[in-house]
Amino acid sequence: MDAALEDRTDALFRALADRTRRDILRRSLVQEYSVSALASFYNMSFAAVQKHVAVLENAGLLVKRRRGREALAHGRVEAVRSAAMLLDELEELWRGRVARIDDLLAQDDNTPS
Amino acid sequence: MDAALEDRTDALFRALADRTRRDILRRSLVQEYSVSALASFYNMSFAAVQKHVAVLENAGLLVKRRRGREALAHGRVEAVRSAAMLLDELEELWRGRVARIDDLLAQDDNTPS
DNA sequence: CATTCTTACAACCATATGGTTGTATGTCAA
DNA sequence: TTGACATACAACCATATGGTTGTAAGAATG
Numbered sequence: 001m002d003a004a005l006e007d008r009t010d011a012l013f014r015a016l017a018d019r020t021r022r023d024i025l026r027r028s029l030v031q032e033y034s035v036s037a038l039a040s041f042y043n044m045s046f047a048a049v050q051k052h053v054a055v056l057e058n059a060g061l062l063v064k065r066r067r068g069r070e071a072l073a074h075g076r077v078e079a080v081r082s083a084a085m086l087l088d089e090l091e092e093l094w095r096g097r098v099a100r101i102d103d104l105l106a107q108d109d110n111t112p113s
Numbered sequence: 114m115d116a117a118l119e120d121r122t123d124a125l126f127r128a129l130a131d132r133t134r135r136d137i138l139r140r141s142l143v144q145e146y147s148v149s150a151l152a153s154f155y156n157m158s159f160a161a162v163q164k165h166v167a168v169l170e171n172a173g174l175l176v177k178r179r180r181g182r183e184a185l186a187h188g189r190v191e192a193v194r195s196a197a198m199l200l201d202e203l204e205e206l207w208r209g210r211v212a213r214i215d216d217l218l219a220q221d222d223n224t225p226s
Numbered sequence: 227c228a229t230t231c232t233t234a235c236a237a238c239c240a241t242a243t244g245g246t247t248g249t250a251t252g253t254c255a256a
Numbered sequence: 257t258t259g260a261c262a263t264a265c266a267a268c269c270a271t272a273t274g275g276t277t278g279t280a281a282g283a284a285t286g
Contacts, residue, residue, distance in 0.1 A: 006132040013130035018274085019119040022203075029207040036232055048275055050233075055273095069232050069283040077207040084200040087193050090135075094142040094190040131244085149262055161245055163263075168243095182253040182262050 008060070012083050015059035020044070021052045028062055029075035035064075038073065121173070125196050128172035133157075134165045141175055142188035148177075151186065 015021055024038055039049040053073055056062040060079040064071045128134055137151055152162040166186055169175040173192040177184045 006135075009135070010130050010132060013126045014273095016200075017123050017126035017130055019123060020274095022119075022122070026203060026206055029203060030209070034232075044274090045276060046233085047235085047277080050235090051274075071233065075203075075207065077204055080200050080203045080207070084197050084204070087129075087197040087200070090139060090142060090188075090193045091190055091197070093139055094188065094193070096143070127243095133244095147262075157244090158246060159263085160247080160265085163265090164244075184263065 009086060011059040012061070012079065012086075015055050015061055016083065018052070018055075020049075021056055024049070024052055024073075025056060025061055025075050025080075028073045029077060029080075032065075032072040032074045034070040034072055036070070122199060124172040125174070125192065125199075128168050128174055129196065131165070131168075133162075134169055137162070137165055137186075138169060138174055138188050138193075141186045142190060142193075145178075145185040145187045147183040147185055149183070 016025075020042060023041070027033060027038065027041070035050055035053055036046060038053065039046045042049055053062065053064070056075075057064060057073075060076060062073050062075050062079075064073050066072075129138075133155060136154070140146060140151065140154070148163055148166055149159060151166065152159045155162055166175065166177070169188075170177060170186075173189060175186050175188050175192075177186050179185075
């Protein structure tokens, strides 16, 4: 398994591992919000929310588009799906019916000692 | 949404956000491994692997049972499923066909300012 | 133009995380 | 009983994370 893929997977799950970010994601999956509109929902600074948005964006879970002075964020359901598929792979592994088991368990870094 | 539920969700995704832990989970979903057996797969200290196992256990992704002097770890596919279901909820939200949208978006802490 | 809104980003701080080594304890085998 | 093996856990360290405030700059509006 590719190290870059693992990096992206780390970022994906890490982005999901924060309740504020999950809430931002929920909202921005339903409709577009400017960063300041999102910020108004939480009792933390604008900059803090801005950072959360950046983490989600970095993980591919959300994209921003520019409209005048504001940045409109909307969630990317495909990224949510890809996270779900990674979990499905784990489940398949458990079911014992994975063809690519070598691929899944093969290590490049973190190599057996 | 319950704060305790959010805590568990944080722990779930956080546990999944590390490649070593994902690998431990993959392996222990297929079969039981003692902690030291798991440790032998990675070039880091036994204690480091032990901590990763503890993080997975704490997130409910894995359980340990005792056999003599060794602790056998095996993955809990139900926890993997519950993580997948959380992602499914996000997807449903995006599809716009969620009945419990109020429930999902209602905040107790992180209240609108 | 001047002002206000919205974003971007740097600097800083406290705590969490992922790793280490070392020590203690329990279990199996000789 | 002694010794080796497996686990547990504490202490420590460097870096990442989640928050803050402050500053700068682009875009809408008077």
